[in-house]
Amino acid sequence: MSRRKIVAGNWKLNGSKDFLQNIVETLVSVNDVDVVIAPPFPYLEKASALVADLNGLSVSAQNVSSYSDGAFTGEVSVAMLKDIGADSVIVGHSERRELFGETDAIVAEKISQVLKFGLTPILCVGETLEQREQGSTIEVCSTQIKSVLDVVGAENFDNVVIAYEPVWAIGTGKSASSAEAQEVHASIRKLLSESLEGLGKKVSILYGGSVKAANAKELFEQEDIDGALVGGASLKVEEFNEIIKAAG
Numbered sequence: 001m002s003r004r005k006i007v008a009g010n011w012k013l014n015g016s017k018d019f020l021q022n023i024v025e026t027l028v029s030v031n032d033v034d035v036v037i038a039p040p041f042p043y044l045e046k047a048s049a050l051v052a053d054l055n056g057l058s059v060s061a062q063n064v065s066s067y068s069d070g071a072f073t074g075e076v077s078v079a080m081l082k083d084i085g086a087d088s089v090i091v092g093h094s095e096r097r098e099l100f101g102e103t104d105a106i107v108a109e110k111i112s113q114v115l116k117f118g119l120t121p122i123l124c125v126g127e128t129l130e131q132r133e134q135g136s137t138i139e140v141c142s143t144q145i146k147s148v149l150d151v152v153g154a155e156n157f158d159n160v161v162i163a164y165e166p167v168w169a170i171g172t173g174k175s176a177s178s179a180e181a182q183e184v185h186a187s188i189r190k191l192l193s194e195s196l197e198g199l200g201k202k203v204s205i206l207y208g209g210s211v212k213a214a215n216a217k218e219l220f221e222q223e224d225i226d227g228a229l230v231g232g233a234s235l236k237v238e239e240f241n242e243i244i245k246a247a248g
């Protein structure tokens with residue numbers, strides 16, 4: 001069974017209605033590559049409407065509440081995202097873990113909510129520079145993934161997409177080498193298959209961290225890299241198009 005190839009653009013706190021309109025009109029469509037755009041919450045409904053009739057293009061939120069409803073001012077539930085036509089949700093991005101105190105337990109609860117409503121969670125994992133230098137990269141990623149597996153169960157994990165994003169590579173211009181990324185991706189696949197036979201072969205694992213047109217092809221040539229989660233370069237339409245083409 002071949003895994004989905006995915007190129008997802010995380011706009012972070014950037015974008016506008018005009019930018020959205022322009023990018024949807026300009027993005028290339030490449031056979032067998034699922035392209036995902038993740039604008040901020042206010043643009044999700046319009047984004048979903050714009051991509052509704054387009055093949056291979058879908059919309060992700062950048063975050064979601066771990067609660068389903070109730071007195072949680074400022075939160076947005078998975079049901080609401082589903083209601084406005086979003087398909088996936090980025091969960092556990094390192095900026096949310098670091099700046100907004102998201103623990104492994106919160107991330108696991110969010111993934112559980114996303115799966116419950118039939119959306120696709122894009123689970124971000126990755127080590128800090130200090131952890132890499134200590135040689136604990138694989139242990140850190142494994143712990144982050146296991147905490148989700150423990151809550152949702154390996155049998156419900158087929159629909160999770162994992163994004164391996166070394167924290168030191170995000171927004172720094174310094175990508176992991178293709179060999180460094182491949183090593184971690186292979187170890188994640190091994191962990192998944194140890195949890196449930198065959199699971200490692202099914203789950204798409206994206207690389208994220210300073211992916212650009214210049215390094216995308218080499219990353220995508222690695223056996224266990226199924227695409228990319230792209231931050232800064234997803235805001236430069238021509239460059240994002242080059243990354244999409246490199247995945248094809």
Ligand code: PEP
Pocket residue numbers: 010012093165169170171172173208209210211229230231232233
């Ligand atoms: C990200 O925000 O997920 C990301 C990978 O950012 P960048 O591509 O800018 O490093």
